[in-house]
Amino acid sequence: MVGSCATLVTERIIQKAPQILDQQLAQLLYATVLLDCVNMAPAAGKVTPKDSQYVAVLETRFPTLPPRGALFQALQNAKFDVSGLNMEQMLLKDMKAVSGSLNVAVPVLYITLKEFLQRSDLEAELSAFCQKSGFDLLLMMTISFTESKEPIRELVVFSHSASCREQVSKYLEQAHNPALNLSPISCPHPHISAYQQGNTLASRKKLLPLVKDFLRECDGDGCLGDTEEESEVPPTPMNSLVDGCPLDEGLPRITAEDLQDKLHQMESADL
Structure with missing residues (x-):
């Protein structure tokens, strides 16, 4: 358990592929750990020894990283800015x-x-x-x-x-x-x-x-089995890349005539 998953990413990179760690990548990782761990403040209850260890490693390897306090405050202000959001x-x-x-x-x-x-x-x-x-x-x-x-x-x-x-x-x-x-x-x-x-x-x-x-x-x-009736059609997936789902309007209507026409088309294609 760590305060930031970026700590684990940093650890893996340093152990397995240190050659890809440049200033830009280091700053991205560093900033994320600082934000997740509330500027490494123990009172916030987020930071662990491993988070502190890899923040120190990044600071040592890249001494030109922005100061902790200023970087954290800029990110925190952006994170808490919900103005204009519905x-x-x-x-x-x-x-x-x-x-x-x-x-x-x-x-x-x-x-x-x-x-x-x-x-x-x-x-x-x-x-x-x-x-x-x-x-x-x-x-x-x-x-x-x-x-x-x-x-x-x-x-x-x-x-x-x-x-x-x-x-x-x-x-x-x-x-x-x-x-x-x-x-x-x-x-x-x-x-x-x-x-x-x-x-x-x-x-x-x-x-x-x-x-x-x-x-x-x-x-x-089964304590919640009777609280809600299940929807007949599943909702559009949350991460869908489209605005709608083919099943939003219900299952497609297929008549017997549609099925016969399809079979005839398949037989014609085989011939």
């Missing part, structure tokens, strides 16, 4: 997905919970996103920072299924590995449960295994 873009900006009894999206939102809940037409926007992307539930983690650069994490659970929302919320409230230390927050939206997260070191990387464990238990117990 709801779908905000959710897709940094999203993971987990599937089992439910299709669950787990985005990170770079705004405060208060700002998020004050958005007009919030539930309609979340509903439209779920319908378009085929998700049963959204589990959103907001991240912001205090003036002293300490993280503030909050959780938002959205689903039109009350049973689904309540079961996921209860599971996360009772979680111990790690304990999230969730405190419910009053929310004006009927299909949303909101929480202050006391354990600010529990990032999404530590939340995802809890979600997977919950889905695994439900797959075994």
Whole structure:
């Protein structure tokens, strides 16, 4: 376990192909590790000894790399700039997905919970996103920072299924590995449960295994089998390179006459 996958990439390059490591590649790797590990600050709970080791290696081999503080702040400002993004873009900006009894999206939102809940037409926007992307539930983690650069994490659970929302919320409230230390927050939206997260070191990387464990238990117990009817047509894949899917309008209609015509064409071709 490391704070940044770029640390593992750096390690592999240095061990297996050091000749490809030039200034540009070093800066790309260096910048990514700094951003993922919150400028190597132990208080953020991200950095590991291996992350620190390879940041130091890059700094030693390439002494002209930009100063840590300035580089991190520039990247952090860009990362948290969500001005001009609509709801779908905000959710897709940094999203993971987990599937089992439910299709669950787990985005990170770079705004405060208060700002998020004050958005007009919030539930309609979340509903439209779920319908378009085929998700049963959204589990959103907001991240912001205090003036002293300490993280503030909050959780938002959205689903039109009350049973689904309540079961996921209860599971996360009772979680111990790690304990999230969730405190419910009053929310004006009927299909949303909101929480202050006391354990600010529990990032999404530590939340995802809890979600997977919950889905695994439900797959075994069938506890969510009656929450939603399955769609007759699967949704368009999230990473599709086209705007639509051939099955968006349902399965193609094939009549007996169409089938006979096709058989005649095949027989003619054989002759």
